[in-house]
Amino acid sequence: MIGLIVSLLNLFNILLIIYVVLSWVRPAQNKWTQLLNRIVEPVLTPVRNFMLQNVPNLMGTFDWSPLALWVIISLLRSLLSSFRLF
Numbered sequence: 001m002i003g004l005i006v007s008l009l010n011l012f013n014i015l016l017i018i019y020v021v022l023s024w025v026r027p028a029q030n031k032w033t034q035l036l037n038r039i040v041e042p043v044l045t046p047v048r049n050f051m052l053q054n055v056p057n058l059m060g061t062f063d064w065s066p067l068a069l070w071v072i073i074s075l076l077r078s079l080l081s082s083f084r085l086f
Helices: 002-025 031-054 065-084
Strands: none
Touching: 002 031, 002 065, 031 065
């Protein structure tokens, strides 16, 4: 069960990286980019809102929330992987 969760977190990290790269190149909206937005944005929005409220000077013109979410997911993966050893 923990292995499945870790695998899903890995998949989400890959989707997050694709989302960030696509946000830089701004491709035309199609069904794949819309699907990616529907998967990533519901998780990314609370992180972004939290950072805007609690770290307003850091935000500026660059959106740091994908990086913060990547760190959170990496910590969760490490924590879950350590439970798998027991």
